[in-house]
Amino acid sequence: MKKVFEVALGILTAIGGFVDIGDLVFNAQTGARFGMSLALVTLIGVLGICVFAEMSGRVAACSGRATFDLVRERLGPRMGVLNLVASVAVTLMTFIAEIGGVALAIMLVTSISEVLIVPFIGVLVWAVLWRAKFTVMENVLGFLGLGLVAFAIALWQLGPSWSDLASQAATFDKPGKEDWLTYAYFAIGLFGAAMTPYEVFFFSSGGVEEKWTDKSLGIMRANVLIGFPLGGLLSLSIAGCAAVVLGPLEVDVAALSQVGLPAAVALGKIGLAFVIVGFVAATFGAACETGLSAGYSIAQFFGWQWGKFVRPKQAARFHLVLILATLLAIGVLMTGVDPILVTEISVVFSAVALPLTYFPILVVANDRDYLGEHANGMLSNTLGTIFLVLVVVAAVAAIPLMVITHMGAGV
Amino acid sequence: MAEKGTDERRHPNRLERPWLDAALHLQDRQVIDSDGMMVCNVDDLEITDGGGRELAVTGLLAGPAALVPRLSGRVGGWLREMWIRLGVQYAGRELPMRIGLDLVDHVGSDVRVRVRREGLLDRQPPAAPGVTLRRMDDLLxxxxxxxxxxxxxxxxxxxxxxxxxxxxxxxxxxxxxxxxxxxxxxxxxxxxxxxxxxxxxxxxxxxxxxxxxxxxxxxxxxxxxxxxxxxxxxxxxx
Incomplete structure (x- = not known):
């Protein structure tokens, strides 16, 4: 029974961990503009994050080493430091976007300008990182994040032509008014939103925090293989809702209120309430995860004590990084920069930075010295290699596409 | 606090095997103390040269003074200069911290030392007469x-x-x-x-x-x- 509970909680966390501000924004945008024609990319992204997280979780469980430990160990300090700078920059950008996302979600209810809310959110995130127990933080936010299930119910209530949505998803085509380059840009955005590097830093470091051993592999796999796909379904229903409600109106999603609009249309106030709780929980949870991930990466690279399994006093440098990251995020958001814009940029740069951590993990997952019988088998290696190619292609194409399409505005 | 002895069970001690590789198994590994707390990373290795004996690694080096020179190239040179400039008033700015190999008792997926981390890292002492201290990274x-x-x-x-x-x-x-x-x-x-x-x-x-x-x-x-x-x-x- 205890095990069932543990698995359920883990899955819950993985669902919440999958959906963050990047998924909310990119799925609604693509849904509104491209219908379900990019659904396949989300599915590929979900499979990718499953492969990546499963490998890094397995490595963490068997070797006791988290991602950035291994990055430095395998690539050496020179490549490692480049990797660190790039990954931390992207993670911090995502952290800023998530805190901005929380503020936007709260603005929907309070109508107070998000710039005024930001400092409070920042302090609250920091307080959680400082005080809250790791599992409490994960589970409470994961549970509240289920508010996003309202999107799935809303889609069902909207009663769309399912065969139409399915045929959009199944055929390789785009709406006539969009061009292929913009299509490709949004494909990379969805892929980057599904496979954000911080998810893996957090997942593997969390595994080390919770002292996984090779006996934890079953639970870890259940979390990944059930939780992330369920999170992917939520992403698809957000896109579906946007396709049905916003698509015909030709709305270009540029605000969080537009992301939530379909749920309000379909389910009224109650739907909107659930969705907003879901927004707050998902973005707040992701803010905690990205903040911790920035701290994890830096501390692991330099060998400092990290983690929430020790008292803050015992991991002073790690907590100093968290404080500085929070101050940075508050400072950037106080300039009044649009959090949605930060989100879009962070998602695209996630795709750029992904191979830097993906590759070393793929290599270490094959090291029998560390993993023994749990080293990658045929399936993991086949999928791992396919995704290595995909991840590299996405990374190379991301910035040129962003420039050519003016961040998706069209060529 | 990490459970003591987990890694010992999981990964056999490389110090009890016939050989280990400096870059692959030792450099850039996490150092853990006797309580399971993290100390530092193995930023480089000290090689003792001379004194009538064969070349041997005798200590782990840590800290910016060990790490920064390894980020060689133009950026590394600039970083090294910055590191010194930020503390011109300190003596021995280029001397790394050192942990003697006598304190290391296990090399697995991390490096375990047999003492607590408080006050563990001290500057590398000067070499004995007739002996030169080198760094592994210079040999690599x-x-x-x-x-x-x-x-x-x-x-x-x-x-x-x-x-x-x-x-x-x-x-x-x-x-x-x-x-x-x-x-x-x-x-x-x-x-x-x-x-x-x-x-x-x-x-x-x-x-x-x-x-x-x-x-x-x-x-x-x-x-x-x-x-x-x-x-x-x-x-x-x-």
């Missing part, structure tokens, strides 16, 4: 010359533990083309897969071999050159 990457012909670079250094003497004696050099670290561990025995990566690394390192230290006639630390009297032999994966 040196070009290897046999009879005037360049046969490659030092990619890794195979060490033979002598636990009673708290030393890791340099046993052989792994010599090949490319750069240290680019082997990714693919040369060491039991490593299968992903086919694409493995074949690529294998191809890049098709000339990699092992050169016993007894074949090394001189090491020129100034000009980064190792002279040997015979070419490297095939690599023993074990």
């Amino acid at each position: 990457g040196m070009s290897v010359v046999v009879g005037g012909r360049n046969v490659g670079h030092v990619l890794d250094v195979r060490l033979e533990p002598r636990p009673q003497e708290s030393r890791l004696v340099l046993h052989s050099l792994i010599v090949g083309r490319g750069r240290p670290g680019s082997l990714l561990g693919y040369d060491r025995g039991d490593f299968n897969g992903p086919w694409l990566v493995a074949r690529t690394v294998e191809w890049l390192h098709r000339h990699t071999g092992e050169l016993a230290m007894v074949a090394v006639t001189s090491i020129d630390w100034e000009h980064d050159r190792v002279e040997a009297d015979r070419p490297p032999g095939p690599l023993d994966g074990r």
Whole structure:
């Protein structure tokens, strides 16, 4: 029974961990503009994050080493430091976007300008990182994040032509008014939103925090293989809702209120309430995860004590990084920069930075010295290699596409 | 606090095996204290040269003074200058922190020391008379010359533990083309897969071999050159 509970909680966390501000924004945008024609990319992204997280979780469980430990160990300090700078920059950008996302979600209810809310959110995130127990933080936010299930119910209530949505998803085509380059840009955005590097830093470091051993592999796999796909379904229903409600109106999603609009249309106030709780929980949870991930990466690279399994006093440098990251995020958001814009940029740069951590993990997952019988088998290696190619292609194409399409505005 | 002894059960102690590799198994590993707390990373290794004995690793080096020089190249040079400039008033700015090998009792997926971390790191003491202290990173990457012909670079250094003497004696050099670290561990025995990566690394390192230290006639630390009297032999994966 205890095990069932543990698995359920883990899955819950993985669902919440999958959906963050990047998924909310990119799925609604693509849904509104491209219908379900990019659904396949989300599915590929979900499979990718499953492969990546499963490998890094397995490595963490068997070797006791988290991602950035291994990055430095395998690539050496020179490549490692480049990797660190790039990954931390992207993670911090995502952290800023998530805190901005929380503020936007709260603005929907309070109508107070998000710039005024930001400092409070920042302090609250920091307080959680400082005080809250790791599992409490994960589970409470994961549970509240289920508010996003309202999107799935809303889609069902909207009663769309399912065969139409399915045929959009199944055929390789785009709406006539969009061009292929913009299509490709949004494909990379969805892929980057599904496979954000911080998810893996957090997942593997969390595994080390919770002292996984090779006996934890079953639970870890259940979390990944059930939780992330369920999170992917939520992403698809957000896109579906946007396709049905916003698509015909030709709305270009540029605000969080537009992301939530379909749920309000379909389910009224109650739907909107659930969705907003879901927004707050998902973005707040992701803010905690990205903040911790920035701290994890830096501390692991330099060998400092990290983690929430020790008292803050015992991991002073790690907590100093968290404080500085929070101050940075508050400072950037106080300039009044649009959090949605930060989100879009962070998602695209996630795709750029992904191979830097993906590759070393793929290599270490094959090291029998560390993993023994749990080293990658045929399936993991086949999928791992396919995704290595995909991840590299996405990374190379991301910035040129962003420039050519003016961040998706069209060529 | 990490459970004591977990890693010992999980990963056999490399100090009790016939050999370990400096770059692959020791450098850039996490150092853990007797309570399971994290101390630092192994930023470099101290090599003791002279005193009538063979070259041997005698300590772990840590801190910016050990790490920054390894980020070689223009950026590394700039970082090193910055590091010194930020603390011109401090003596021994370029002296790294050191942990003697006598304190290390386990090398697995991390490096365990037998004391608590509080006050553990102290500056590297000066060398005894007739002895020069070198750094592993200076040896890695040196070009290897046999009879005037360049046969490659030092990619890794195979060490033979002598636990009673708290030393890791340099046993052989792994010599090949490319750069240290680019082997990714693919040369060491039991490593299968992903086919694409493995074949690529294998191809890049098709000339990699092992050169016993007894074949090394001189090491020129100034000009980064190792002279040997015979070419490297095939690599023993074990």
